[in-house]
Amino acid sequence: MSRVTINEIARRSGVSKGAVSYALNNRPGVSAATRARILAVADQLGWAPNRTARLLSGSRTDTFGLILARDPRTLASEPFYMEFVAGLESVLSTRSYALLLQVCVDLDSELETYRKWSSERRVDAVVVVDVRGDDPRLPLLTELELPAVFVGDPSVTDSFTTVWTDDTAAMDAAVAYLVSLGHVRVARVSGLDDLSHVQIRDGAFLAAAAAHGAAGQIHVADFSAEGGRKGTRALLEAPDAPTAIMFDNDLMAVSALSALAELGVAVPDGVSILAWDDSALCEITHPQLSAMSHDVMGLGANVGRRLFDLLEGTPPSAHLDSTPELVVRGSTAPPPSAG
Numbered sequence: 001m002s003r004v005t006i007n008e009i010a011r012r013s014g015v016s017k018g019a020v021s022y023a024l025n026n027r028p029g030v031s032a033a034t035r036a037r038i039l040a041v042a043d044q045l046g047w048a049p050n051r052t053a054r055l056l057s058g059s060r061t062d063t064f065g066l067i068l069a070r071d072p073r074t075l076a077s078e079p080f081y082m083e084f085v086a087g088l089e090s091v092l093s094t095r096s097y098a099l100l101l102q103v104c105v106d107l108d109s110e111l112e113t114y115r116k117w118s119s120e121r122r123v124d125a126v127v128v129v130d131v132r133g134d135d136p137r138l139p140l141l142t143e144l145e146l147p148a149v150f151v152g153d154p155s156v157t158d159s160f161t162t163v164w165t166d167d168t169a170a171m172d173a174a175v176a177y178l179v180s181l182g183h184v185r186v187a188r189v190s191g192l193d194d195l196s197h198v199q200i201r202d203g204a205f206l207a208a209a210a211a212h213g214a215a216g217q218i219h220v221a222d223f224s225a226e227g228g229r230k231g232t233r234a235l236l237e238a239p240d241a242p243t244a245i246m247f248d249n250d251l252m253a254v255s256a257l258s259a260l261a262e263l264g265v266a267v268p269d270g271v272s273i274l275a276w277d278d279s280a281l282c283e284i285t286h287p288q289l290s291a292m293s294h295d296v297m298g299l300g301a302n303v304g305r306r307l308f309d310l311l312e313g314t315p316p317s318a319h320l321d322s323t324p325e326l327v328v329r330g331s332t333a334p335p336p337s338a339g
Helices: 007-012 016-022 032-045 051-057 072-077 079-095 107-120 137-144 167-180 198-210 225-236 252-261 296-311
Strands: 063-068 098-103 126-129 147-153 160-167 185-190 215-220 244-247 273-276 288-295 318-322 326-328
Touching: 007 016, 007 032, 007 072, 016 032, 016 225, 051 147, 063 079, 063 107, 079 098, 107 137, 107 147, 126 296, 137 296, 160 244, 160 288, 160 296, 167 244, 167 273, 167 288, 185 326, 198 215, 198 318, 215 225, 225 244, 225 252, 244 252, 244 318, 252 273
Parallel strands: 063 098, 063 126, 126 147, 147 160, 160 318, 185 215, 185 244, 244 273, 273 288
Antiparallel strands: 288 326
């Protein structure tokens, strides 16, 4: 017999999942009559306290989980997740919590790992990154009743607790800056195009280019150094080559410098380069890279705080962490024709 879930109790009671959670955990937020009806339905269905109730009652593992379904070779060289994990640990360590980190080869393996962690009660809650459209992790985590904090735009994370950055506003600022320098042909080398934050940035980029009177084009890559090199070459060797290129992470932007050197194109005199995230990589190149700066460690710390909110029974909500801000360095300048 399958375990009774909050979803089933909510359906039978004719109320929301939130109301069921309030009633089962004896918290304010529902009327006495509604609470009584929910408890009666739960009793009829044979409901037993689940993981969330155990968290509230103090039966915990003192461990949070994070799964990264990415190519390990890319993870080894990309600064983002090391900074993100460092930010997480800065908060978890203050409460003697451990982080269980698992690298998986694909999304199916990630889903299976959640099932294993849930059945073995390995973690109290999980951090979910790289959100996709129609993400299968949303219904699975709901079914498992495994508490989670999502890192992504709240428009694609349903009712889960979410920490997000305003990439739409940041993208508009980035394009506006390049156009203000005189660039009318701008391009973007994006990350994996099945990820919702990449899709949001793509849409924002094209909308901003149109709004600011520039021609915008996108080359789909994969966040890797090789993806950055190939994307740069493809854009520069095509007709109507852009005079400014934005990259979805710092690693691809750094790799673009070597590709441009091989092509004999100077930065920024021949083409301007703008990175995203602004890790230490941006300051050790020549020229140093202009970037949309984002405090990734701060983002990780924010996520850590929301994990502890879950333990304390805080209702799910969306938390805007920040909007990446432009840091101008030596890799951006007016295009040759505007010099």
